[in-house]
Amino acid sequence: MPIGNKKSLQCTHAHDSKRLFAQSTVAGRPRIVFQSVADQPMMMETDIGRPVRQRVGAGKNRCSVIVRFSHRPDSCREFEYNENLSRFISKLPCLPLKGSAMSFSSADAQSLMEITARPPMYFVRGEGSWLTDDTGKRYLDCIQGWAVNCLGHCPPQLVKALNDQAATLINPSPAFFNEPSTALAKRLTDASCFDRVFFTNSGAEANEGVIKLARKWGQKNKGGAYKIITFNHSFHGRTLATMSASGKAGWDTKFAPQVEGFPKAELNDLASVKALIDDQTVAVMLEPVQGEGGVIPADMAFMKALRELTRENNMLLIVDEVQTGMGRCGELFAYQAYGIEPDIMSLGKGIGSGIPLAAMLAREEVACFEHGDQGGTYNGNPLITAGGVAVFDALTAPGFMESVRLRSEQLSQGLLALSEKWGMKGERGMGLLRALILDKDDGPAIVDAARDRGPEGMLLNAPRPNLLRFMTALNITEDEVKLMLAWLDEVIAKVRS
Numbered sequence: 465m466p467i468g469n470k471k472s473l474q475c476t477h478a479h480d481s482k483r484l485f486a487q488s489t490v491a492g493r494p495r496i497v498f499q500s501v502a503d504q505p506m507m508m509e510t511d512i513g514r515p516v517r518q519r520v521g522a523g524k525n526r527c528s529v530i531v532r533f534s535h536r537p538d539s540c541r542e543f544e545y546n547e548n549l550s551r552f553i554s555k556l557p558c559l560p561l562k563g564s565a566m567s568f569s570s571a572d573a574q575s576l577m578e579i580t581a582r583p584p585m586y587f588v589r590g591e592g593s594w595l596t597d598d599t600g601k602r603y604l605d606c607i608q609g610w611a612v613n614c615l616g617h618c619p620p621q622l623v624k625a626l627n628d629q630a631a632t633l634i635n636p637s638p639a640f641f642n643e644p645s646t647a648l649a650k651r652l653t654d655a656s657c658f659d660r661v662f663f664t665n666s667g668a669e670a671n672e673g674v675i676k677l678a679r680k681w682g683q684k685n686k687g688g689a690y691k692i693i694t695f696n697h698s699f700h701g702r703t704l705a706t707m708s709a710s711g712k713a714g715w716d717t718k719f720a721p722q723v724e725g726f727p728k729a730e731l732n733d734l735a736s737v738k739a740l741i742d743d744q745t746v747a748v749m750l751e752p753v754q755g756e757g758g759v760i761p762a763d764m765a766f767m768k769a770l771r772e773l774t775r776e777n778n779m780l781l782i783v784d785e786v787q788t789g790m791g792r793c794g795e796l797f798a799y800q801a802y803g804i805e806p807d808i809m810s811l812g813k814g815i816g817s818g819i820p821l822a823a824m825l826a827r828e829e830v831a832c833f834e835h836g837d838q839g840g841t842y843n844g845n846p847l848i849t850a851g852g853v854a855v856f857d858a859l860t861a862p863g864f865m866e867s868v869r870l871r872s873e874q875l876s877q878g879l880l881a882l883s884e885k886w887g888m889k890g891e892r893g894m895g896l897l898r899a900l901i902l903d904k905d906d907g908p909a910i911v912d913a914a915r916d917r918g919p920e921g922m923l924l925n926a927p928r929p930n931l932l933r934f935m936t937a938l939n940i941t942e943d944e945v946k947l948m949l950a951w952l953d954e955v956i957a958k959v960r961s
């Protein structure tokens with residue numbers, strides 16, 4: 465079974481009952497040994513310094529090769545020949561060479577709990593809007609950790625803040641004050657309509673706190689009212705209470721029984737909210753833009769009416785800004801774009817720009833926890849909140865939000881032009897949380913083709929088969945947005961040809 469592109473490789477091949485391999489030289493440079501999948505333990509020696517998959521591709525027979533790269537001498541990678549694409553496709557993350565010091569291996573990956581289908585790639589470096597995988601291929605990242613890395617990958621301010629703080633004080637205990645957490649809380653309350661902050665590690669944990677706080681307020685002020693009206697297609701996290709609060713299809717029966725008390729209304733339909741209010745209702749909770757649900761913004765009129773309605777009924781208005789907050793929607797907090805003041809807000813994702821930081825914020829009269837009601841080992845940890853201070857200061861630096869709005873406009877116009885060109889159904893969103901609405905269900909195929917394009921790829925997300933979601937870094941450049949739109953056009957053409 466010949467493998468290898470004879471134009472670039474001089475191949476000799478041999479076959480015995482157990483093993484298929486070819487030894488090659490590339491212009492007199494060191495050997496490459498290819499090996500079939502069935503024959504596991506054999507290691508090859510190569511030092512071509514570039515991914516072999518770009519050089520091997522003429523073979524017609526199904527076979528796999530394992531290759532070592534000069535820049536990753538401790539590991540190797542398996543490629544499988546794909547008849548349709550006429551080239552070798554990376555099959556697994558890097559495998560460690562026997563006895564190597566590499567900590568990551570396919571065997572290790574199998575030790576991870578299987579919770580999602582991950583593409584066969586493994587990222588080793590990030591800078592700004594770009595990620596690099598272990599073969600050296602670069603990707604323009606339009607996902608950014610699911611709208612998390614608002615300053616892109618490894619922003620220098622964050623790296624410095626973490627390094628400095630790690631060398632100073634990591635964890636005195638949440639039972640004591642520390643300077644970074646008080647500094648960040650002060651910045652957040654100064655910049656918002658809220659008076660008090662509690663830091664958590666994830667958005668779901670912040671929302672758990674929000675739900676507890678609303679129930680506590682109901683116990684103190686509304687005869688034990690505890691129900692929180694949430695919305696169909698909403699997403700609030702993956703803990704039991706936040707799954708129950710979420711309006712994701714199928715989640716009402718998963719892990720049943722649910723936590724009780726989250727009746728679901730329709731976004732942008734005030735009558736559907738009114739119909740659910742009873743004397744046990746303590747609050748309404750919503751995302752200003754439903755992110756996971758498909759980038760669906762709350763209407764301006766609906767949000768204002770909701771504020772009125774909740775006031776009239778002595779209920780709290782809670783905004784889940786885990787995805788929309790920290791500049792994502794063109795204002796520091798998305799509620800500010802609606803000209804309203806909510807009672808409670810949760811933040812996550814962008815507040816740490818990639819480090820595990822989230823928060824719940826409340827107005828003074830609502831912040832009614834008593835000692836023992838709320839806590840957590842890492843709440844307000846100085847290492848993480850020092851990172852949060854650096855992120856906050858970058859987001860609020862003069863001109864930053866203005867540039868987010870400019871890039872948002874550029875992206876929106878570009879997506880609209882693509883929609884018109886390809887007969888799609890338009891685009892929507894706020895700031896740099898946007899979606900292209902496709903006219904057919906080829907979102908996943910576009911995501912795959914964008915990732916596999918060469919020599920550089922692009923990372924996209926399709927939260928629904930007919931929708932692409934864009935969650936770039938907030939500091940993405942004008943040229944990067946242009947490049948992204950050009951590549952998107954190219955990839956759509958390929959998928960639809």
Ligand SMILES: Cc1ncc(COP(=O)(O)O)c(C=O)c1O
Binds near residue numbers: 701702788
């Ligand atoms: C609006 C919203 N709330 C809560 C969460 C949960 O955040 P985390 O994954 O940090 O727990 C998410 C995550 O996507 C979200 O988008």
